[in-house]
Ligand SMILES: [Zn+2]
Ligand SMILES: [Zn+2]
């Protein structure tokens with residue numbers, strides 16, 4: 001019974017573990033639950049129909065180690081972890097757009113990057129989804145920018161229109177960081193597939209050695225500067 005909930009609460013689909021924050025009381029790492037308690041319970045009951053009862057499940061979620069969606073006031077765990085600053089009222093529409101963008105970068109963007117099981121990157125007509133392009137290895141055209149990727153730019157434009165000029169510089173910096181973060185996801189996907197491919201090739205006499213080193217692939221970003229980016233279109 002406890003094993004089930006343990007497995008559930010360690011599944012990355014439901015829980016994100018903070019790499020450095022710990023609960024002061026238990027000393028255990030803070031875990032960010034990816035959904036509300038109610039939604040988590042529904043997922044759990046679906047997965048383990050004969051498992052733990054509702055009340056016991058809720059008791060397992062008590063305690064300072066877990067941070068829930070509803071505790072974060074609309075921020076995702078990454079925002080909460082990285083810190084945030086208050087600009088003033090940017091309006092509900094922009095806030096919704098921000099949440100969508102945030103979700104896109106965190107969860108959806110990397111799913112659209114395609115690498116075959118053999119570890120070969122696949123071309124995509126949206127420039128920021130083409131891993132081959134990122135490795136300067138794509139001669140095909142990238143005529144599309146999907147609306148999700150475009151929103152990284154339009155969001156910041158709209159935000160700038162809504163707030164004072166004194167924040168522009170820091171906003172540009174944040175935008176660059178977001179783009180770097182997307183690049184990080186792209187590298188991660190690519191590397192993970194290579195690790196898996198190598199593991200699958202492993203025979204009884206082989207060894208797979210994983211060396212953790214700083215990734216430095218000379219990147220060709222689709223997003224160097226905005227002018228360059230728009231210049232590439234069409
Ligand atoms: Zn967030
Ligand atoms: Zn391409």
Ligand SMILES: [Zn+2]
Nearest residue numbers: 126145146149
């Ligand atoms: Zn895109």
